[in-house]
Amino acid sequence: MLEVNQVRKEYHDVLQTITAVAVDRLIIQNGEQVALVGPSGSGKTTLLHLISGLLTPTTGEIKFDNVSISTMPETWRDRWRANAVGYVFQKLNLLSSLSILDNLLVAMFFAKTIPKKEQRQWANQLLDQVNLSDKLAKFPHQLSMGEQQRVAVVRAVINKPRLILADEPTASLDQDNALLVLEMLRQFAKQSNSILVVSTHDKQIMRQFERICSLRQAEKGVMASATCDSQP
Amino acid sequence: MRLVIASRNLLAKPVQSGLTVLIVAATIAMLTFVTLLSAGTHNGLVRATEPFDLIVGAKGSPNQLVLNTVFLQDVPIGNVSHEIYEKLSASLLVAAAIPLAFGDNYKGYTIVGSGDGIFQHEAKAGQGQWLQLVAGRPFALPFEAVIGDKVALRLGLQLGDDFKSTHGFLPGGQGHDHAYHVVGILQSVNGPYDQAILVPIESIWLAHEKHEAVPGAEITEDSHGEEHDVTAILVKPKGYSEAMRLYQQFQREPGAQMIFPAQVIVQLFAVLGQGEQMLRSVAYIIIGMGLLIMALSVYWSALSRVRERAILRALGASTRDVFTIIVAESTLLTLLGVTVGILTGHGIYSLLVRAMASKTAIVLTSAFTADEVYIIMVGTLCGMLSGLIPAVLTYRTEIAQHL
Numbered sequence: 309m310l311e312v313n314q315v316r317k318e319y320h321d322v323l324q325t326i327t328a329v330a331v332d333r334l335i336i337q338n339g340e341q342v343a344l345v346g347p348s349g350s351g352k353t354t355l356l357h358l359i360s361g362l363l364t365p366t367t368g369e370i371k372f373d374n375v376s377i378s379t380m381p382e383t384w385r386d387r388w389r390a391n392a393v394g395y396v397f398q399k400l401n402l403l404s405s406l407s408i409l410d411n412l413l414v415a416m417f418f419a420k421t422i423p424k425k426e427q428r429q430w431a432n433q434l435l436d437q438v439n440l441s442d443k444l445a446k447f448p449h450q451l452s453m454g455e456q457q458r459v460a461v462v463r464a465v466i467n468k469p470r471l472i473l474a475d476e477p478t479a480s481l482d483q484d485n486a487l488l489v490l491e492m493l494r495q496f497a498k499q500s501n502s503i504l505v506v507s508t509h510d511k512q513i514m515r516q517f518e519r520i521c522s523l524r525q526a527e528k529g530v531m532a533s534a535t536c537d538s539q540p
Numbered sequence: 541m542r543l544v545i546a547s548r549n550l551l552a553k554p555v556q557s558g559l560t561v562l563i564v565a566a567t568i569a570m571l572t573f574v575t576l577l578s579a580g581t582h583n584g585l586v587r588a589t590e591p592f593d594l595i596v597g598a599k600g601s602p603n604q605l606v607l608n609t610v611f612l613q614d615v616p617i618g619n620v621s622h623e624i625y626e627k628l629s630a631s632l633l634v635a636a637a638i639p640l641a642f643g644d645n646y647k648g649y650t651i652v653g654s655g656d657g658i659f660q661h662e663a664k665a666g667q668g669q670w671l672q673l674v675a676g677r678p679f680a681l682p683f684e685a686v687i688g689d690k691v692a693l694r695l696g697l698q699l700g701d702d703f704k705s706t707h708g709f710l711p712g713g714q715g716h717d718h719a720y721h722v723v724g725i726l727q728s729v730n731g732p733y734d735q736a737i738l739v740p741i742e743s744i745w746l747a748h749e750k751h752e753a754v755p756g757a758e759i760t761e762d763s764h765g766e767e768h769d770v771t772a773i774l775v776k777p778k779g780y781s782e783a784m785r786l787y788q789q790f791q792r793e794p795g796a797q798m799i800f801p802a803q804v805i806v807q808l809f810a811v812l813g814q815g816e817q818m819l820r821s822v823a824y825i826i827i828g829m830g831l832l833i834m835a836l837s838v839y840w841s842a843l844s845r846v847r848e849r850a851i852l853r854a855l856g857a858s859t860r861d862v863f864t865i866i867v868a869e870s871t872l873l874t875l876l877g878v879t880v881g882i883l884t885g886h887g888i889y890s891l892l893v894r895a896m897a898s899k900t901a902i903v904l905t906s907a908f909t910a911d912e913v914y915i916i917m918v919g920t921l922c923g924m925l926s927g928l929i930p931a932v933l934t935y936r937t938e939i940a941q942h943l
Contacts, residue, residue: 354940362854362940383858390856397943401851405552406545417541418856463855 310336310359310471310503315368315378317354328354331368334521336503338470341494343514344507346523352507353398355523356473359505360393361385372471390419394464394502396474396493400456402448408435408459409444412466419467434462438492454485461489465496472497474506478513490516542861545852546868549845556841557873563837564877565884568919572885575911580889580904582809587905588731589801591663591670594775594783596620596628596790602799603808609640609772610801611732612650615709616642620796622768628775633782633789636661639770641744644705644716649691651705651720651737653744656680661776671733675699676724682743686724690734690897697722705737705747716747730905741770831922838870838926845869846930850942863931870927871920878919882912 312334319326329351336342344352357363359370361377370377372392377385402411412431416422422430435441438458440451448456457477464472474493478486490506490513497504505521506513514520550557589610597605598618607614628637638661641653659678663670671686676699679686687697697703702719720739728734745768775798777783783800790798849862857865893904 357940357943360854362943363938383860386853386856386858389854393856395854397854399943401847401854401943403545403848403851405548405848410544410548414541414545414852415855418852418861 309338309371309373310334310505311369311371312355312359313369313371315355315358315365315370317351317358317363318366329358329523331355331523336505338503339498339501340519341497341504341517342506343517343520344505344523345509345514345520346507347509350523352523353475356395356475356505356507359471360395360473361389390415391421391467392470394467394469394472396457396460396464396472396477398475398479400448400460402456402459402463404448407445407447408440408451411448411459412463415463415466421467431462431466434466435459438462453480454482454489457481457485457489458492461492461496465493465500468500468502470500470502472502472504474504476507476509478508478510483512486510486513542864543868546865546872549848549865549869550872553841553844556844560837560841560873561877561880563833564874564919564923565880567831567833568878568881568915569884569888571915571919572882572912573888575909575915576885576889577892577904579909579911580893583905585805585808586802589805591661591731591733592774592801593777594786594798595801596624596773596775596796596798597771599795599797602797602804605772605797605799606801606804608642609774612642612652612736613732616771619769619771620773622770624793624796625770625773628773631786633777633786634775635778636776638774638776639741640772640774641741641769642709642771643744644707644747645709645711646691646703646705646720646737647695648711649688649695649735649737650709651685651739651744652733653739653741655741658738658774659686661774670729671738672727673724674727676722679723679738679740682740682746683718683720684723684740684743685720686726686738687722688726688734688736688738689728691737692725697725699723699725718743718747831919835922835926838873838923839929841869841873843930843933846937847942850937850939853939854943866931867924867927871924874920874923874927877923878916881919882916 312331314332316330317328319328344355346352354363358365358378361380365378369379372388375388377388380388402408403414406414409428409431412434413427416427416431432441432444435444438461440455440458440462443451443455443459448459451459457480461474461477464474472493477489477493481489493504493506494516496502506517508514589606592610595605595609597609598616598620600617604614604617608616625637625639628634631637636657638657639653639655642650644651656678659669659671659673661670662668673686674689676686685703687695691697699722701722703722704719705716707714707716720737720743726734726738775786777786787798787800790796845866849866852862852865853859889904896904
């Protein structure tokens with residue numbers, strides 16, 4: 309279970325304090341799939357970074373399975389992120405110097421959840437599921453945007469994470485590819501009973517989810533303060 | 541896997557990595573070259589003097605005596621009477637006295653008149669003869685010649701060939717009538733005597749008796765044709781104390797001087813020391829700038845990979861993992877640069893050694909020097925430290941902003 313309690317992330321400028329995101333309370337049960345919606349600048353990416361432990365909140369607490377992520381020592385948080393979190397970044401963030409196979413092997417190397425002997429076979433199997441088994445020796449720049457997106461999805465789920473985060477995973481894709489990628493994510497999450505949080509501002513994508521969490525635009529005086537409401 | 545990531549990161553940016561390696565290599569090559577040149581010149585000069593424990597020659601400049609006798613350069617100061625040679629030969633302090641006579645050349649290669657004792661002479665006790673034959677035999681009769689390794693190689697002279705010498709130290713002088721007959725070829729001694737043509741000293745006397753009888757012949761200041769006079773005497777003392785006693789005794793000798801060639805070379809280095817010190821200071825500044833450029837290059841190279849590091853952190857790599865990868869990248873770049881630099885430095889130096897060997901009598905030594913170990917260590921450490929700065933910065937950087 310993911311719990312976000314009274315979380316605020318603030319940045320201090322010379323003249324002012326900017327609130328990037330503010331969430332009173334958000335609870336997502338294991339196996340739940342949630343769309344995170346809101347206009348640009350409403351703090352969707354910041355919230356996903358906070359949940360994944362890439363950022364720590366200025367105030368408040370984030371818990372996963374009753375373990376506080378925000379107060380964890382950094383090394384523990386790194387280990388937790390490697391094992392428990394699968395993240396599809398908005399900019400994909402595939403390692404350009406590595407082949408597709410190596411991109412997947414790197415993710416497994418840090419997580420150490422898949423036995424070393426099985427890693428290549430597992431990577432092949434997942435790439436086969438997304439019709440990319442013939443591309444494993446290619447480099448990211450040699451793939452189309454849709455193919456890269458599918459690799460990013462495979463990398464996010466390869467360690468069988470209990471929490472899958474996807475930041476605008478369909479933003480740069482055409483309608484068919486967008487739905488394909490979303491279906492892949494939902495399928496993987498369902499198979500492993502993982503939490504899936506997908507940020508989007510695409511109404512068609514939103515409609516695929518039973519639960520939508522919306523972040524509202526900032527209040528006066530702050531840049532992007534917002535709250536998150538659960539709408540089961 | 542960390543090493544794989546590091547190496548792939550470097551390969552992914554070939555131009556940047558290549559330039560960094562190039563800068564490191566250029567710096568290290570320069571350091572290596574300067575070190576080799578300094579050590580090689582010193583060792584080459586000192587090694588050339590090794591066969592010459594003591595030299596007796598006419599009064600005058602000791603430097604000129606060493607240049608002429610050891611390096612076969614410059615003109616002789618003058619002659620030493622045969623009585624001095626006989627006195628030294630009979631001395632109980634002397635193991636061997638070998639007469640030397642200069643004054644003729646063949647196509648620019650110095651003809652050295654000597655006794656057959658020169659073939660028994662040992663540069664260092666127990667290390668065998670200094671001059672060993674690779675073909676033929678030592679000279680036995682007047683106008684027989686034993687030629688140095690480079691003389692044979694460059695002039696194409698072979699056993700059984702004949703040649704005529706000319707007077708003086710440069711080609712184109714007054715020719716002598718009597719031809720020399722090649723009876724032996726020396727093994728390389730890696731020294732000035734590779735460029736010598738050894739003949740019985742009597743040949744020099746005989747050639748000059750006839751030469752001086754020619755009307756209008758040029759008579760040089762050395763006047764080496766006087767019967768039985770020698771240009772210099774190579775003296776092998778029986779031991780160190782005997783050498784010192786001999787040296788003291790010889791201070792009272794009016795017609796000649798005795799010198800320790802090694803000491804003369806050391807004094808020469810001391811005289812050159814001030815100039816060398818200045819050059820060394822300039823070299824240190826260049827080296828410092830080189831190391832700084834190298835450090836900056838490695839630093840920028842490591843800094844430019846900040847996004848890759850952020851991605852790795854996002855995938856669960858610890859700061860320690862990322863630190864290891866950055867240091868591995870910097871170390872790989874530096875080690876590659878250092879290796880290329882050392883090889884390039886040796887390569888350039890070898891070219892110089894060849895060029896020097898063909899143009900001068902000084903044979904620079906070429907061997908791996910202890911200073912190169914320092915160069916490798918300091919260079920690698922410098923590169924690694926340069927990579928440490930961006931590595932440490934990753935601890936402080938908020939990775940989310942780079943994703």
